[in-house]
Amino acid sequence: xxxxxxxxxxxACLSIxxxxxxxxxxxxxxxxxxxxxxxxxxxxNRKVASVINVETGDVVASTLVRSFKFxxxxxxxxxxxxxxxxxxxxKSIFKGKIMNIDKIDFSKDGSYEITFEGKLTxxxxxxxxxxxxxxxxxxxxxxxxxxxxxSLKAYKIKVEKSYEDAIKDDILLKIHFDYKPYNKKK
Amino acid sequence: MKKWLKxxxxxxxxxxxxxxxxxxxxxxxxxxxxxxxxxxxxxxxxMLYSEYSNNEEAGNSKFGNKVIQVSGKIAxxxxxxxxxxxxxxxxxxxxxxxxxxxxxxxNKAFVESLKENDTITLKGKCDGFDMIMGVVLTRCYIVK
Numbered sequence: 001x002x003x004x005x006x007x008x009x010x011x012a013c014l015s016i017x018x019x020x021x022x023x024x025x026x027x028x029x030x031x032x033x034x035x036x037x038x039x040x041x042x043x044x045n046r047k048v049a050s051v052i053n054v055e056t057g058d059v060v061a062s063t064l065v066r067s068f069k070f071x072x073x074x075x076x077x078x079x080x081x082x083x084x085x086x087x088x089x090x091k092s093i094f095k096g097k098i099m100n101i102d103k104i105d106f107s108k109d110g111s112y113e114i115t116f117e118g119k120l121t122x123x124x125x126x127x128x129x130x131x132x133x134x135x136x137x138x139x140x141x142x143x144x145x146x147x148x149x150x151s152l153k154a155y156k157i158k159v160e161k162s163y164e165d166a167i168k169d170d171i172l173l174k175i176h177f178d179y180k181p182y183n184k185k186k
Numbered sequence: 187m188k189k190w191l192k193x194x195x196x197x198x199x200x201x202x203x204x205x206x207x208x209x210x211x212x213x214x215x216x217x218x219x220x221x222x223x224x225x226x227x228x229x230x231x232x233m234l235y236s237e238y239s240n241n242e243e244a245g246n247s248k249f250g251n252k253v254i255q256v257s258g259k260i261a262x263x264x265x266x267x268x269x270x271x272x273x274x275x276x277x278x279x280x281x282x283x284x285x286x287x288x289x290x291x292x293n294k295a296f297v298e299s300l301k302e303n304d305t306i307t308l309k310g311k312c313d314g315f316d317m318i319m320g321v322v323l324t325r326c327y328i329v330k
Contacts, residue, residue, distance in 0.1 A: 025264060026271065026273075027264060027269060044270050046268055047271075047284055047313070047319065047322055047324060049316055049317075049318035049319045051318060062317055064315075064316055064322050066311070066313040067284075067324050069324075072212075073214055073217040076217070086248065086251070087251070090250065090313075090315075091314060178266075
């Protein structure tokens, strides 16, 4: 009987420990940005979800490309229909790892430079990426800010000849996640 | 000679106006009017989730990019400086709805009063199915 109680206690402790390992956000943002003398494209998506495991450094982030909003309705239409083809490829996913996770002390406030690598899928095309970013811990919230560029060609996104001067091949992505501890309710 | 010049001038002026008008239209083309668009479907949030989780592709061709009306119990509500997100039915296996900023301004007191377990009906654009968020609707308007 006693051993059973101990077992239950151990499991309870374990599950509490496991809950604290994962952090989640469903309101992350990705801004995309391209600027040429002819044309500036700015889009924002505030419905990006991500889960981070602070023990292993595993990160998953995903979003639906239709959630991107642009200032000009016509740009939004072209983005969905001609470039990203959101009917055919509705989502973008990143699966990877923060490489220097063991250097980060999640028990207290602090700020770190992080290196992460993994597979990024956009427009149905997957590329291996390795980028740097910043991770800040403040009052139990983990904030990750990452800026990097993706090449349209690398993700097989075609730009018509007549627009080649207006749209850069390198598109800047500005990513912002505020993760909170993940507790599965009930 | 003078008549000839006049014609060219008129053509040039008309051309400039037409060109400017086209450019103006392109940059100011109105966004999709989700609020007043005809509903493609009216469905319970839990039903919408199960249709998508059973067959994502079928879900996408049925609901993807369409304006739909969903109702359900609020399982989770998150407010930050930029947006209000309401998850219906279940926090992980439900329908995640981002409210349009216009509806937040128009229904300020009502949006502030919303809490978990309230029942609500929303109308929005269906963006698809995400492994973490569930079914995602953006530009949602409050129906009741």
